[in-house]
Amino acid sequence: MVNIDELKFDEKGLIPAIVVDSTSKKVLTLAYMNRESLKISMEKGLTCFYSRSRQELWLKGEASKNYQHIVSITADCDKDALTIVVDKDGPACHKGTDSCFNDIVWESEERSEFSLASLMKLIEGRKTEKKEGSYTTYLFEKGIDKILKKVGEECTEVIIAGKADDKKETIYEIADLTYHVMVLMIEMGISLEDIHNELASRHVIDHKVKQEKMTK
Helix, strand or coil: CCCHHHCCCCCCCEEEEEEEECCCCCEEEEEEEEHHHHHHHHHHCECEEEECCCCEEEECCCCCCCCEEEEEEEECCCCCCEEEEEEECCCCCCCCCCCCCCCCCCCCCCCCCCCHHHHHHHHHHHHHCCCCCCHHHHHHHHCHHHHHHHHHHHHHHHHHHHHCCCHHHHHHHHHHHHHHHHHHHHHHCCCHHHHHHHHHHHHHHHHHHHHHHHHC
């Protein structure tokens, strides 16, 4: 563990803090902290920054209620910058967007970034803006029964591939199942964050159970 006294604040007593979403891993914002705001952040478990324009401390979410609950704070190798992983209650940007980083300056066509969040957004787009010839749009048009049928079929395919001990085929079928489950999620209004939070709550419970067993 790095002690706060080991951190290197600049000549103005500030250190840059890159805030990252714990679920999507997306960079939410770049802000600055001084020694006091960092201590408050650690004490409250909520991000507190120093505003260079207003020259004052500000607890993120104090006005908007879009608090950022800190998962971890990590210093870089030179100890002059921080990465703060958070669970957020709402948009990170004051403009109401999920992240402050939205305007693409340049993007490689060959190395376009993939994430489950971007796939969810694409699937959602096929529901809200129907595209002719799209299989995803077809599923949404057929409705919940068709989507559930496909999820069931893909579950069976995963079982068959797994039983055959065919790793390559199992990966392929799990990918198919994942896609159809995500279609179901969009249809039912379930987000990746909902699933993340559910799994996180089970992790806490499991941890407590393990601790209880160890003390017996």
